[in-house]
Amino acid sequence: xxxxxxxxxxxxxxxxxxxxxxxxxxxxxxxxxxxxxxxxxxxxxxxxxxxxxxxxxxxxxxxxxxxxxxxxxxxxxxxxxxxxxxxxxxxxxxxxxxxxxxxxxxxxxxxxxxxxxxxxxxxxxxxxxxxxxxxxxxxxxxxxxxxxxxxxxxxxxxxxxxxxxxxxxxxxxxxxxxxxxxxxxxxxxxxxxxxxxxxxxxxxxxxxxxxxxxxxxxxxxxxxxxxxxxxxxxxxxxxxxxxxxxxxxxxxxxxxxxxxxxxxxxxxxxxxxxxxxxxxxxxxxxxxxxxxxxxxxxxxxxxxxxx
Numbered sequence: 001x002x003x004x005x006x007x008x009x010x011x012x013x014x015x016x017x018x019x020x021x022x023x024x025x026x027x028x029x030x031x032x033x034x035x036x037x038x039x040x041x042x043x044x045x046x047x048x049x050x051x052x053x054x055x056x057x058x059x060x061x062x063x064x065x066x067x068x069x070x071x072x073x074x075x076x077x078x079x080x081x082x083x084x085x086x087x088x089x090x091x092x093x094x095x096x097x098x099x100x101x102x103x104x105x106x107x108x109x110x111x112x113x114x115x116x117x118x119x120x121x122x123x124x125x126x127x128x129x130x131x132x133x134x135x136x137x138x139x140x141x142x143x144x145x146x147x148x149x150x151x152x153x154x155x156x157x158x159x160x161x162x163x164x165x166x167x168x169x170x171x172x173x174x175x176x177x178x179x180x181x182x183x184x185x186x187x188x189x190x191x192x193x194x195x196x197x198x199x200x201x202x203x204x205x206x207x208x209x210x211x212x213x214x215x216x217x218x219x220x221x222x223x224x225x226x227x228x229x230x231x232x233x234x235x236x237x238x239x240x241x242x243x244x245x246x247x248x249x250x251x252x253x254x255x256x257x258x259x260x261x262x263x264x265x266x267x268x269x270x271x272x273x274x275x276x277x278x279x280x281x282x283x284x285x286x287x288x289x290x291x292x293x294x295x296x297x298x299x300x301x302x303x304x305x306x307x
Contacts, residue, residue, distance in 0.1 A: 005032040007054065008210060009070055011102065012079040013037055014044035016163055016198050017117060021077045024203025026052050031210060036069050060098040061086075066105035073109065075213070077206055078102050079117040080142075082135035092134045099142030103149050113213045113221075114153040115206055118143050120275070122268045130268040132261055143224075152221050154209050158202065159194035159228040159274060162298050166305060171241070171249070173306075179248040180306060182238045185257045186266040189235045194274040197229045200293050208288035218288065230295045231280040237295055244299030245306050 008025055012018035013035030025033040033053045037045045040057040049055050058069035060080065070076065080102075081087060082095040090097070099116070106114050121140035122133035131137075146153050165171040171182050187193070196202060205227040212218035232240075234251045242249040256263050281292040 004072075006030065006075075007032050007034050007073045009034045009036050009056070009073045009076045010053075011036045011060070011077060012081065013048060013053070014042065015079075015081065016161060016167070017079050017158070017202060018077070019048075020198050020200075020203040021206050022048060022051075022053050022203075023199075024207045025210075028207055030207075031075070034069070034073060060101055063101050063105050063108075066101060067109055070105055070109040070111060073111060075113040075115070075210055076102070076106055076111050077115045077117070078106075080139070082138060093138065095135060095138035096141045096145075099139065100145050103142065103146050103151060107149050107151050112152060113210070114146065114151050115209055116142060116146055116153060116155050118155050118157055118224075120157070122265070125272055126268055130264050133265045133268055134261060136265065136268075147222070152213065154213070154220055154222070155224040156202075156205060156209070157224060157226050157228070157275065158198070159196040159226075160269075162195050162197045162229070162295070163199065165302070171306070179250065180241070180245065181250055181252050182234060182241065183252045183254050184234055184266065185254045186263055187234055187253045187270045189251055189253065190233050191270040192231050192233055192273055192276075193237070193269065194226075194228045194280060195230045195232070195237070195295060195298075196227055197293050197298050200298075201229045201290070202227050204290050205285055208285060208290050212288050219284075220288075223284075225285055226275055226278050226280065226282040227285070228275065228278075228280050228282065229292045229298075232295065240295050241299050244296065245303055247307070 008031045010021045022033045025031045035048045035053045040055045056069040058065040080095045080098045087094040118139040119136040122130045122136045213220045238249045238251040
């Protein structure tokens, strides 16, 4: 008698977050990842298939396609992309609508467990000072909808992606110099930042939750967890990078990203902090077996990119 595979549907599977989840599931072997993508024949999707993931085509705007993709699925890792051009044209609340569609589909398909990737509600935390950080507030609004839905779940918060250093050119060589500049807009040099090494740490956080959600003693259900690898200010981070890379690294706070919403996001993080009342790394995730990496380990790992 064959045992049915324990399938986890991973949204955003071809992006930074989703890829981390898929790779962690494949490496562990307890679950079979089903990568959900709008284009199942894309190069990235086909690469995941060769690695051993199932591939399913679905669109978060189309609930019927979601239900079909979730057939036979035990659990879901849900994430949305506010800045996807298809979503952006639908207005400021588009990401919230997509998240609600996913929750509705999960409920209809009797999904046993949903991990929702989220962020703080800037408007509420700042008491209305920063009401336009839509890609934060949209996700946080889905938290509430998920809680009210009755779908068994956990919320997983992330920090500033360490991969931003090269994905968004936050760490670049200075012209005619051996020095590097760590540039983050509108950030006070002494304000703490909350860093997540997505590739190494996010996947293992999700995997730990998936392995323990059925165990009442683990207290996973209906909780918010923090997939944050480390906490420091950017001046300290620049010093860590400098020590690992063997060349001068200076932190520079530039005036603007060129986008008002992103400027407000950095202003919010610098002034209020992402998770000021939370122990970092999250001790509950450590108790579930997560081994978080330090910024020192990260800096050593990326030497090849900058040396």
